[in-house]
Amino acid sequence: MLPKIINVTVKDVRFPTSTEQHGSDAMHTDPDYSTAYVVLHTDSELKGFGFTFTLGKGTEIVVCAVESLSRLVVGKSLEEIVRDFRGFYRLLTSDSQMRWLGPEKGVIHVATAAVLNAVWDLWARAEGKPLWKLLVDMDPEQLVSCIDFRYITDVLTEKEAVDLLLKAQEGRQQREDQMLSEGYPAYTTSCAWLGYSDQQLQQLCADALRGGWTRFKLKVGADLEDDVRRCRLIRQMIGPNNTLMIDANQKWDVDEAVSWVSRLAEFKPLWIEEPTSPDDILGHATISKALAPHGIGVATGEQCHNRVMFKQLLQASALQFVQIDSCRLGSVNENLAVMLMAHKFKVPVCPHSGGVGLCELVQHLILFDYICVSASLNNRMCEYVDHLHEHFTSPVVIKDAHYLPPKDPGYSCEMLDSSVQRYQFPDGEVWLQMNK
């Protein structure tokens, strides 16, 4: 007997990361990593935990949106939800009055992600499995029944999706065993935030090399000469055989992106991430084409707001790396759609992560992607940032620059009660003290 959701609570939890420039980039100069943190209370002892990620100010708007969505959730049993998960997804995303506020984008969609993440967490807990294993054990028909194919059937139909999953079943057990022993390859963004000094960058990079890291991402886009110097510095430190990626966080217009990145080509970055507006599919296509001769790919996705946008990025050959996000897309449901489309177009998925809790969540998705969809590690890796994991009840485990598969039941979304209390905005102890 699966539990019934009888109440939804949501809290505004903010970490004052801006005080030390953690997470700083060309567009987000002072982020306070935050969450709208959702708890689904049920008629049993089980709870579901979920959240979406934000940068501080405005989290109160997402909290308000979760509260508005709650009326669609309270009273539903988990059985009723998972029996027609596509229908439940559409209930949240296509309410005939609320959809005007999106549809499926911005505040209302990240709030939907928070709620759905909590539902998936609840389901995995009810089944006593970590989320990735719940997904791995589902048969293709059931997986596909969670996806809303509206607006993507010109690229992927339900039948094609099932066929892709069936075809990838060969070797699945082997890949699961491999993941359990080796883990999934990661790269680090922790060394080179834009607000860090050269000295700090060198120190962190040296530490990371000693820790076995081989793939490094650098923030760029504020000042070209700074970028040249920092790229040279990091390339010298990591040598020619390790991997360098650069990330502009939407700083440029299309033409500027091409000329700026061309100047950094000598440092052989694997990709330029978010060169321009996340909405500019055709712009990304132009940039991709212009940078291909330099051997530089385009990566984007952390602010790509839904599957319809990813569909077009793939159709237009506008990106060479798909960066799914566990908290911006409509939870597992929409991420499944994007992973399957990426597979069809033979574009590797390299998830966006970091922030607070994003590593905890997205590891589940990329494990599933490898075991059940892509069956490849070629040009694939998952972002890792070494921040704020201590606030989670099941924090990520990194070993030799690999994510080890989570073992606890659920989607790893649960935060420590003490952290939620201390960092709640504006009344938690930490904020009261800062605002003294």
Place this chain on the structure above:
Amino acid sequence: MLPKIINVTVKDVRFPTSTEQHGSDAMHTDPDYSTAYVVLHTDSELKGFGFTFTLGKGTEIVVCAVESLSRLVVGKSLEEIVRDFRGFYRLLTSDSQMRWLGPEKGVIHVATAAVLNAVWDLWARAEGKPLWKLLVDMDPEQLVSCIDFRYITDVLTEKEAVDLLLKAQEGRQQREDQMLSEGYPAYTTSCAWLGYSDQQLQQLCADALRGGWTRFKLKVGADLEDDVRRCRLIRQMIGPNNTLMIDANQKWDVDEAVSWVSRLAEFKPLWIEEPTSPDDILGHATISKALAPHGIGVATGEQCHNRVMFKQLLQASALQFVQIDSCRLGSVNENLAVMLMAHKFKVPVCPHSGGVGLCELVQHLILFDYICVSASLNNRMCEYVDHLHEHFTSPVVIKDAHYLPPKDPGYSCEMLDSSVQRYQFPDGEVWLQMNK
């Protein structure tokens, strides 16, 4: 001495239009036309009024977002704002923490529109002019200084924009005089909401023909046989020389849109509006191409969330009619950008309107478009819906199916105090009575 903004108030005002199926379409079956209604209070007697349009549920989220944006507005003088309006636009849309919630899309962007609409209203009042006349009297450099060109310079630079405006100056006085005497041509959507019976449709259509209307829009997309019958009915009533348009409100996937609309081609619609997801630029391009041989254009824009999306719709030849919206785009500032891009691509602007208050606002923009940008009425017209005008202090004036230019100072955003009180949600008299 221009006034200084000392306080921002925002109210959730909803009209229970769903009770009579006004506004019903294939995706929005029961809208309660609503606004997040903003008042800028200043240190003088002048106030600025503005709003964004919503469909009922969720308006509280937009109210919350306006409250969050208010901290960026309070304390600013109008002079400081209009001296660098581009900077002020970017202050609201690119706050380094808040932009994560968009950027420039969904709840945060419609809330921005509400605030900026109120600023433009305040400015026009301070100048003692209706907004369209304020715009018409501004010189090209000043107009262009209100536009944020970020992410659109690959299609339109600041210099090009100035040149387009300079080129269109010839005949401007003549066009202004023409508008003052004749008004701007309108079409009606009031006859054929999806929830109306055939009898109601026939009655309203007969009335409209008697009232001088020559252009009619019909909602489609729920049931093909119904659509065939209703299209036949309305075409028979209006005859072969009047104009018919059809509107699916995003009901279809791409392939379905093409096959469905092809079945309605015999009724010679001028355009199919919103055939699929508002995010699907490439999908709209496919549909445009497939329907061109039938002589049917594609119109979209009421849920096109920003100038970057419009830019691509134009680049991809994905639409033949640009439907700007006064409450979804970032107010006048972003609409100026879209009108100029549309002009460059030689695509007519036919604004979205209706709802509550949209007619009041958008008439100003389309008057400016004709007088100062397009200089053409060919294939151009502005939507009109005959609802809820009685709640405004300066309601639209329609004469012989034309919008007559507003004469009162401001952006026509101000609602009657009594209406705001009665319809405020959930505590206004109307809602208290309905929920008894």
